[in-house]
Amino acid sequence: MPAGTLYRGREGMWSWVAHRVTGVLIFFFLFVHVLDTALVRVSPEAYDEVVATYKTPIVALLEYGLVAAILFHALNGLRVIAVDFWSKGPRYQKQMLWTVVGIWVVLMAGSLYPVLGHAARELFGS
Amino acid sequence: MSSDTTSAIGPVEGAAYDVDNPAPYIEPPRKRTGRTPKSTRGNFEMAAWLFMRLSGVVLVVLVLGHLLIQLFLDGGVSKIGFAFVAGRWASPFWQVWDLLMLWLAMLHGANGLRTVINDYAERANTRLWLKGLLYTATVFTILLGTLVIFTFDPNIR
Ligand code: HEM
Numbered sequence: 194m195p196a197g198t199l200y201r202g203r204e205g206m207w208s209w210v211a212h213r214v215t216g217v218l219i220f221f222f223l224f225v226h227v228l229d230t231a232l233v234r235v236s237p238e239a240y241d242e243v244v245a246t247y248k249t250p251i252v253a254l255l256e257y258g259l260v261a262a263i264l265f266h267a268l269n270g271l272r273v274i275a276v277d278f279w280s281k282g283p284r285y286q287k288q289m290l291w292t293v294v295g296i297w298v299v300l301m302a303g304s305l306y307p308v309l310g311h312a313a314r315e316l317f318g319s
Numbered sequence: 320m321s322s323d324t325t326s327a328i329g330p331v332e333g334a335a336y337d338v339d340n341p342a343p344y345i346e347p348p349r350k351r352t353g354r355t356p357k358s359t360r361g362n363f364e365m366a367a368w369l370f371m372r373l374s375g376v377v378l379v380v381l382v383l384g385h386l387l388i389q390l391f392l393d394g395g396v397s398k399i400g401f402a403f404v405a406g407r408w409a410s411p412f413w414q415v416w417d418l419l420m421l422w423l424a425m426l427h428g429a430n431g432l433r434t435v436i437n438d439y440a441e442r443a444n445t446r447l448w449l450k451g452l453l454y455t456a457t458v459f460t461i462l463l464g465t466l467v468i469f470t471f472d473p474n475i476r
Pocket of ligand 1: 209212213215216217219220223263266267268270271273274371372374375376378379382383424425427428429430431432434435
């Protein structure tokens with residue numbers, strides 16, 4: 194552990210940890226995503242072949258995870274901006290975090306069917 | 320009070336300072352003086368900090384809009400293929416959208432990773448190599464993505 198750090202625990206630290214982890218994950222995903230999209234310059238077949246592997250249930254689950262990471266990072270990023278620029282931001286940072294978590298849970302529940310419905314139909318028939 | 324010998328601070332009130340015997344002047348620790356170099360390191364870190372916030376606001380619209388179109392509407396990923404890409408990049412609007420998203424997300428993410436490297440890589444050499452790798456991958460990805468958007472050919476065959 195780096196010397197002289199100030200890990201204070203509680204909402205402030207854990208939201209920062211989650212923001213950092215999701216940010217790094219999204220960056221690595223973006224790198225791969227630009228590479229796969231670049232296949233449209235190779236041939237339509239090469240592109241469609243790779244995208245076909247994205248339509249499998251396992252990748253659908255990964256996509257749900259990606260949506261989870263991006264939604265948290267985006268919502269919490271707006272909270273960080275509010276803490277920095279809104280004069281009452283620091284005072285309400287905790288309430289804003291729970292608002293972020295609440296909106297995130299609702300959006301994740303709403304994403305279940307659109308993102309995973311296709312995979313569920315493939316796995317369980319009909 | 321002033322005769323309290325156990326105080327670590329010592330007497331303050333009623334000290335022997337007055338107009339003829341003023342307290343010594345102590346300069347503020349970070350005051351700019353005549354000997355401070357004119358240019359220190361510039362404002363790069365402040366610009367980077369501001370960029371993270373400005374790009375973040377724009378990315379909310381670009382990225383969430385992108386997800387909505389690609390993963391949620393019209394059957395989600397199942398509709399995506401070469402023909403779908405060709406349909407979208409036929410419009411300059413979506414070309415600009417994707418170009419802006421690519422540049423902002425890559426620069427935002429790369430700057431974020433630079434912060435992470437600075438935080439955890441303790442040896443100067445490790446930092447140098449990790450950042451070299453990061454900047455190489457970032458420039459490569461931005462250039463490749465830009466090239467693909469600008470040179471996309473729907474009639475590639
Ligand atoms: C969707 C909209 C987004 C918003 C509102 C947003 C907001 C932010 C903000 C405000 C910060 C600075 C946090 C701080 O200084 O403490 C940040 C950091 C970061 N972001 Fe984003 N971001 C977004 C999208 C992205 C994307 C697409 C990526 C990946 C390519 C990404 C990767 C990162 C990384 C790696 C960090 C550094 C984390 C750290 O230093 O702990 N972000 N984000």
